[in-house]
Amino acid sequence: MNLRTPWDEYLFRILLHKYTRLLVVLVAVVLVYRWLAGSGYPWWLWLPACLLAAFFAVWAWLLLSYAYQKATYPRRAAQHKRRRRELRGE
Secondary structure: OOOOOOHHHHHHHHHOOHHHHHHHHHHHHHHHHHHHHHOOOOHHHHHHHHHHHHHHHHHHHHHHHHHHHHHHHHHHHHHHHHHHHHHHHO
16 A cells, blocks of 8 residues: 555545445445335335336446546546656656
């Protein structure tokens, strides 16, 4: 673990990690299941709702990840450019 690496780079790695995305989808499905099944709705109603919640969670996750990448790209590109120059200069 490099101590000079800024926190936003770690956040970027966590956002795009496949297990983090899987965790978000599972949480969305469990929340919808608990809400609908706990309220007494039949399985044929909450099952498609859970599938839609999983699809929406993946869609929202990808949209937010893209927005984060787009917002932080100039800073990350400048950091990588600076690091490459330092490595070439040494």
